[in-house]
Amino acid sequence: MGLDVFAFDCRIPCGIALSLFCAATSAQVETRCLIYHGDVRVDPSLAVGPTFISLDDVDRSNIMLSATERDGPTGESNVCGNATLRTVQSAGPFGYLNLGSDFWVPFGGDSGGNAYSVTYHDRIRTAPWLDRGQCKVQTTTDRFSGVDSAGFGDDARGAGTICVTRVSRPDVVIEPLELRVGKTAHLRVRIQTQGTPIPFKGAKARLAPAAINGSLFCANATDAKGNLGCVYEAPARRATIETVTGDCVGCNSTASSTITVTGPPKVLGFFNGIWNTKEEAGMGLDALKKLVGPSHDNAPIRYVSFYNQTAKGGSGSPLQDIAETFVQRGVELDGVLNDRWEHYWDLLAGRHGNPNSLTGSLIKGLGSGGLALARLLDATFNATLGQIVGGWARLLSDPPTEADLNSQLAQLRILAGDDAHLVLLAHSQGNLFANAAHDGLLASDPRVAVKVVHVAPASPTTRGEYGLSDRDLVVNALRFQGGNSVRAANWSLPFSSVDASGHMLVPTYLDAAREGRAKVKALVASAFDGLAGP
Numbered sequence: 001m002g003l004d005v006f007a008f009d010c011r012i013p014c015g016i017a018l019s020l021f022c023a024a025t026s027a028q029v030e031t032r033c034l035i036y037h038g039d040v041r042v043d044p045s046l047a048v049g050p051t052f053i054s055l056d057d058v059d060r061s062n063i064m065l066s067a068t069e070r071d072g073p074t075g076e077s078n079v080c081g082n083a084t085l086r087t088v089q090s091a092g093p094f095g096y097l098n099l100g101s102d103f104w105v106p107f108g109g110d111s112g113g114n115a116y117s118v119t120y121h122d123r124i125r126t127a128p129w130l131d132r133g134q135c136k137v138q139t140t141t142d143r144f145s146g147v148d149s150a151g152f153g154d155d156a157r158g159a160g161t162i163c164v165t166r167v168s169r170p171d172v173v174i175e176p177l178e179l180r181v182g183k184t185a186h187l188r189v190r191i192q193t194q195g196t197p198i199p200f201k202g203a204k205a206r207l208a209p210a211a212i213n214g215s216l217f218c219a220n221a222t223d224a225k226g227n228l229g230c231v232y233e234a235p236a237r238r239a240t241i242e243t244v245t246g247d248c249v250g251c252n253s254t255a256s257s258t259i260t261v262t263g264p265p266k267v268l269g270f271f272n273g274i275w276n277t278k279e280e281a282g283m284g285l286d287a288l289k290k291l292v293g294p295s296h297d298n299a300p301i302r303y304v305s306f307y308n309q310t311a312k313g314g315s316g317s318p319l320q321d322i323a324e325t326f327v328q329r330g331v332e333l334d335g336v337l338n339d340r341w342e343h344y345w346d347l348l349a350g351r352h353g354n355p356n357s358l359t360g361s362l363i364k365g366l367g368s369g370g371l372a373l374a375r376l377l378d379a380t381f382n383a384t385l386g387q388i389v390g391g392w393a394r395l396l397s398d399p400p401t402e403a404d405l406n407s408q409l410a411q412l413r414i415l416a417g418d419d420a421h422l423v424l425l426a427h428s429q430g431n432l433f434a435n436a437a438h439d440g441l442l443a444s445d446p447r448v449a450v451k452v453v454h455v456a457p458a459s460p461t462t463r464g465e466y467g468l469s470d471r472d473l474v475v476n477a478l479r480f481q482g483g484n485s486v487r488a489a490n491w492s493l494p495f496s497s498v499d500a501s502g503h504m505l506v507p508t509y510l511d512a513a514r515e516g517r518a519k520v521k522a523l524v525a526s527a528f529d530g531l532a533g534p
C-alpha cells in the first residue's frame with residue numbers, strides 16, 4: 001500500500017521508548033492519525049510523515065490530528081437513537097526513528113532523523129436498531145491484529161486508527177575543539193536524534209566572523225555514521241577563540257560551540273653564569289620569574305633551568321669556572337686562547353709583578369679597576385690554589401661541560417618538538433652554552449622558534465640582543481685578552497657596593513635600584529614578540 005519511501009533501521013522497545021518520549025524536548029509536537037478501513041495489511045513506516053504525504057492513495061478525509069477527533073455521534077440516527085463512535089488505544093506507544101533520506105522534503109515528505117511514537121487504536125461503533133419493536137444496540141469494532149512486541153506491524157492486519165506523533169527532531173552536536181596555531185584538526189560535528197546518529201543528513205557548519213579567523217571546510221551531508229566531515233585550519237601565528245555554528249534540514253535549532261586556538265608553549269630557558277651552584281642558579285631563575293612574570297601576551301611561560309656544572313659546591317673551586325669559561329671561549333676564538341693560558345698560569349704561579357702576566361695586562365689596561373679585579377682574582381687564588389692544582393690539567397685538556405651541553409640539547413629538542421617558542425636567557429659563562437644550544441637546535445631543524453637573550457656575555461659572539469654593563473669588571477678583564485674577545489659594553493650602570501664586580505646577575509643586572517632590571521625584561525619581551533611574528 002503506497003510508496004515505502006522510508007527505511008527504519010532502529011526499533012525501540014516500548015519501555016525504552018516511553019522514557020525517551022518523556023524526555024523529548026522538541027518545541028513542537030506533531031500528531032497525525034490515519035483511519036484504515038476494511039481488512040488491510042498495514043506498515044506504520046508508511047505513515048511516519050507528519051502529513052502522510054508519502055501515501056499516494058490515502059483519502060485525505062481520513063487524516064486527523066488526534067485519534068478521538070471524530071468520537072461521538074456519527075450523524076446516523078433512527079427512532080432508537082444516534083449511532084456513536086469511540087476510539088480506544090489498543091497497542092503502543094512504539095518508538096520509531098526515521099533514518100530516511102532528506103530527498104523527499106522538497107516534495108512535502110518527512111526529513112530524516114525524526115523520532116516518532118506510534119500507537120494503534122480500536123474504533124468501536126455503536127448503532128441502535130429496532131428489532132421486532134424493541135430497540136437494541138449493535139457494536140462493531142475495527143481492530144488490528146498481529147502487532148508484534150516491537151510494534152513494527154509487518155504482520156498487522158485489520159482496520160482501525162494509527163497515530164504517529166513526532167516526539168523529537170534531530171539535533172546538531174558540535175564538540176569544542178582546541179588546537180595550536182598553524183595546526184589542522186578534524187572538528188567533530190554530528191547529527192543525532194535521542195543519541196542515535198543520523199546518516200546522510202543534509203547539514204552545514206560555519207564560522208562566525210572574528211578578528212582572527214582560521215578556515216573551516218565541511219561536507220554538505222553526514223556520513224554513514226552520522227558525522228559531518230569538517231576540517232579546521234588554525235591561523236598560522238595568532239591565538240584566537242572562534243565560534244562555530246551548525247544546523248541541518250529539519251533540525252530543532254542551530255547549535256554552536258567554540259574553537260580555541262592556543263599559541264605555542266612559551267619557554268624561558270635560563271643558562272646560569274660563572275661561580276653558580278645549583279641553589280644560586282635556582283635563585284637566578286626565581287628572580288627572572290618575578291621579573292618577567294607568569295605569562296606573556298596572555299600565554300603562560302614555562303621556566304626551565306639549563307644548569308651547567310661548576311666547581312663551586314663540588315670538588316673544585318670558583319676558579320675552575322674561570323678556566324672552563326676560557327676553554328669554551330677558545331673554541332669561538334679559533335684557538336687563540338690556546339696561546340694565552342700562560343697568563344692564567346702566571347696568575348696561579350703568583351707572578352703578579354711581571355708586566356707580561358695576565359695581572360700586569362689587566363692593571364695596565366684597566367687602571368684602578370683592573371687592579372681591583374686582579375686583587376680579587378689573586379685573593380681567590382690564594383684561598384683555593386691548594387685544592388685546584390690537581391684538577392687543572394684534566395680541566396684544560398677535557399673540560400667537564402660536554403655532558404652538560406648534550407643534556408641541554410636533548411631537553412631543548414623535546415621542547416622544540418612540542419612547537420614551543422624558546423627564549424634562552426644566558427648570563428656570563430652561560431652564554432657559551434646558549435650559543436651552542438641555539439646552533440645545535442637550528443642544525444637539527446631550521447624551523448625551530450628560538451631566540452637568545454645575552455646578559456653579561458662572556459663570549460665574543462652572540463646569537464641575539466645582549467646587555468653588558470660598562471662596569472662589568474669580569475667581562476672587561478676578558479676583553480683585555482684581545483680586542484675582539486667580548487662584545488662592547490652597551491649599558492651604563494652606576495657602581496654599587498652590593499656587587500663590586502658589576503658582573504653578577506641578581507645583584508647587578510636584576511638590581512631593582514638600577515635600570516638594568518627593566519632592560520633585561522624588555523629584551524625578553526622583545527624576543528617573545530619576535531617569535532610570534534607579525
